[in-house]
Amino acid sequence: MKRTTTSFRLNPEIVKLLKLYAVNNNRRYNELLEEAILEYLSKRGVEIPEELKQVVDEKATTSDKK
Numbered sequence: 001m002k003r004t005t006t007s008f009r010l011n012p013e014i015v016k017l018l019k020l021y022a023v024n025n026n027r028r029y030n031e032l033l034e035e036a037i038l039e040y041l042s043k044r045g046v047e048i049p050e051e052l053k054q055v056v057d058e059k060a061t062t063s064d065k066k
Contacts, residue, residue: 003030018032018033038052
């Protein structure tokens with residue numbers, strides 16, 4: 001999947017927690033961000049294209065098995 005490089009200013013404590021979670025769960029930092037953003041949007045009624053749901057679900061399922 002193609003990705004765009006972006007620049008966001010985030011609370012450093014949130015970044016620290018996210019990175020720690022990523023390391024402890026054999027996940028990539030950017031994958032967790034994508035998953036969290038898609039979940040946030042979905043909960044607010046934004047329709048997520050099926051191909052994006054599948055990519056996130058695959059990553060989460062694969063990482064959970066490790």
